Amino acid sequence: MKSYQPSTASHQSSVEEISAKSKTLLLKADSQLAHRNIPITIIGGGIHGVSIALRLLREAPTAARHLAILDRHPKPLTQWQRKTERQGMTFLRSPTVHHITPDALGIVEYAERHNRTSELAPPYAQPSTQLFWDFCNVVLAELMEHQVYYQFEVAKLRWDKGAGSFPFRLISTGNEGFRSRCVILAIGTDDCAYIPPEFIRWQRLYPDRILHASEFSVSEEFGTSPAKIVVVGGGLTAGTLARSLSEEGHDVALMARKPLRTEQFDFPPVWLGPKALAEFASEANFQRRYEIIQQNSGQGSITPDIMAALMEAPNIVLYPETCIHNIVEKKKYPSAQGLQIETTRNTITNVSRVILATGYQFNLHRYRFLKELITQHQVPLVRGLPRLDDDLQLHPIQDLFGSGTIAQLQIGPAAGNIAGASLAYERLREKLISHF
Numbered sequence: 100m101k102s103y104q105p106s107t108a109s110h111q112s113s114v115e116e117i118s119a120k121s122k123t124l125l126l127k128a129d130s131q132l133a134h135r136n137i138p139i140t141i142i143g144g145g146i147h148g149v150s151i152a153l154r155l156l157r158e159a160p161t162a163a164r165h166l167a168i169l170d171r172h173p174k175p176l177t178q179w180q181r182k183t184e185r186q187g188m189t190f191l192r193s194p195t196v197h198h199i200t201p202d203a204l205g206i207v208e209y210a211e212r213h214n215r216t217s218e219l220a221p222p223y224a225q226p227s228t229q230l231f232w233d234f235c236n237v238v239l240a241e242l243m244e245h246q247v248y249y250q251f252e253v254a255k256l257r258w259d260k261g262a263g264s265f266p267f268r269l270i271s272t273g274n275e276g277f278r279s280r281c282v283i284l285a286i287g288t289d290d291c292a293y294i295p296p297e298f299i300r301w302q303r304l305y306p307d308r309i310l311h312a313s314e315f316s317v318s319e320e321f322g323t324s325p326a327k328i329v330v331v332g333g334g335l336t337a338g339t340l341a342r343s344l345s346e347e348g349h350d351v352a353l354m355a356r357k358p359l360r361t362e363q364f365d366f367p368p369v370w371l372g373p374k375a376l377a378e379f380a381s382e383a384n385f386q387r388r389y390e391i392i393q394q395n396s397g398q399g400s401i402t403p404d405i406m407a408a409l410m411e412a413p414n415i416v417l418y419p420e421t422c423i424h425n426i427v428e429k430k431k432y433p434s435a436q437g438l439q440i441e442t443t444r445n446t447i448t449n450v451s452r453v454i455l456a457t458g459y460q461f462n463l464h465r466y467r468f469l470k471e472l473i474t475q476h477q478v479p480l481v482r483g484l485p486r487l488d489d490d491l492q493l494h495p496i497q498d499l500f501g502s503g504t505i506a507q508l509q510i511g512p513a514a515g516n517i518a519g520a521s522l523a524y525e526r527l528r529e530k531l532i533s534h535f
């Protein structure tokens with residue numbers, strides 16, 4: 100059993116001091132960039148954008164004069180913090196060596212300094228979510244001191260080919276614009292929540308009660324307590340949500356089309372090594388690359404500790420290999436406002452919520468700010484993913500790069516994970532350094 104211990108008061112106060120300092124260093128908004136020429140712009144201040152910026156700044160501190168990280172949120176890693184909190188995730192899936200800076204032992208040393216090594220779980224020293232977050236906060240203070248982070252939601256990205264040395268034009272939702280020489284898309288997958296086709300009609304009928312996991316928080320009030328909740332999906336998000344909801348006292352049915360699989364990692368670790376990546380790179384057919392990614396990471400699995408918790412919890416029922424074929428409102432008891440879920444196994448009545456932990460399906464077309472750009476320059480896509488070149492450049496647009504899931508067809512199954520950011524940086528660093 101993993102032991103998670105809350106932070107000590109003294110540790111907490113040091114993190115708070117740093118966070119307060121970060122806040123005062125936050126650059127305010129899009130207007131501060133107006134009409135400037137910025138050599139390197141990273142769109143996205145999530146795990147990938149921040150990791151790349153930190154790696155670059157540690158390697159070349161003068162990069163701070165040449166760099167801007169843009170995000171729609173006022174603070175970096177907002178999405179990460181929000182998602183992990185809303186799911187009630189207590190431990191990371193990945194080992195402690197994968198985080199947002201290049202020093203592999205950063206979290207371990209931080210844990211040792213603060214007497215928090217009990218928050219590194221066996222067998223791979225996965226950090227508790229709180230430990231990871233506290234470590235990130237300390238590192239973010241370093242980023243903030245460089246004053247490179249801007250709250251700026253990109254409404255449009257244009258590439259004026261041949262228009263001097265700053266061919267990209269970025270326009271914010273507030274209609275402020277600036278130019279850049281090189282742009283990295285570190286935009287995550289949030290705009291690509293996947294709703295299985297059969298759920299679209301039911302979700303239209305009951306939009307407040309059938310929600311994608313990204314719209315849902317385990318701390319939500321349901322009116323009745325305990326509530327009956329159906330979680331759909333066979334991956335770690337489904338498992339974590341089911342466990343957290345059961346701990347809140349609710350009755351949970353976890354339903355997956357396929358048998359439930361238990362794996363510590365969401366892709367085989369060989370995908371972090373040179374051999375698998377070299378073989379992947381030698382595959383010239385990008386459609387085949389897509390299939391390799393699906394075979395290695397597309398199935399969804401649950402970590403052993405979460406699976407054990409699901410099996411032990413008295414208020415969770417697991418339904419592997421089960422499909423939902425109808426959802427109706429149980430009109431007989433309108434006061435209860437319960438949904439009736441008809442499955443290939445049974446019928447579950449009086450359900451308060453159906454949570455679709457059905458993941459994300461990346462498609463560049465879903466990012467409105469890129470629509471015109473990819474159409475105008477005919478960026479080739481394979482199942483929604485761009486065919487990046489070896490340097491992670493979005494062919495045919497020069498000096499437009501991608502990191503995160505967007506880079507899957509080059510980086511492989513690890514692309515969207517934390518480790519994918521360091522793999523991406525290795526490919527990007529020379530090009531980036533050449534821009535200042």
Ligand SMILES: Cc1cc2nc3c(=O)[nH]c(=O)nc-3n(C[C@H](O)[C@H](O)[C@H](O)COP(=O)(O)OP(=O)(O)OC[C@H]3O[C@@H](n4cnc5c(N)ncnc54)[C@H](O)[C@@H]3O)c2cc1C
Nearest residue numbers: 143145146147170171191192193252253286287503516517
């Ligand atoms: C609950 C959860 C747990 C996970 N646990 C692990 C784990 O243990 N180990 C692991 O390796 N991976 C894990 N992952 C997977 C992965 O590491 C995370 O999803 C990670 O957040 C991906 O980072 P990212 O930077 O690609 O995307 P994000 O963190 O989503 O960041 C993208 C950023 O881009 C910004 N953005 C997008 N469009 C625009 C725009 N037009 N203008 C301005 N800003 C924009 C968004 O606001 C966002 O902040 C987990 C994922 C989730 C959801």
